[in-house]
Amino acid sequence: MNLLEGHDSTCPHCGETINLTLDLSVPEQSYIEDCPVCCKPMMVSYSAHEGELAEFRLDPTD
Numbered sequence: 102m103n104l105l106e107g108h109d110s111t112c113p114h115c116g117e118t119i120n121l122t123l124d125l126s127v128p129e130q131s132y133i134e135d136c137p138v139c140c141k142p143m144m145v146s147y148s149a150h151e152g153e154l155a156e157f158r159l160d161p162t163d
């Protein structure tokens with residue numbers, strides 16, 4: 102079963118729309134990812150319930 106899902110969000114640094122690939126087979130996770138536009142790090146955190154995105158946060162990291 103493929104639970105990878107593309108999710109559009111807005112970079113907290115540059116405000117550009119970016120598309121993140123989320124793995125919804127994991128109930129909860131957070132990790133640092135660099136913005137593909139401005140290359141600044143941001144904290145991606147989300148939770149999933151039965152393969153559906155339940156909560157999503159994107160916060161700036163310095």
Ligand SMILES: [Zn+2]
Nearest residue numbers: 112115136139
């Ligand atoms: Zn950015």
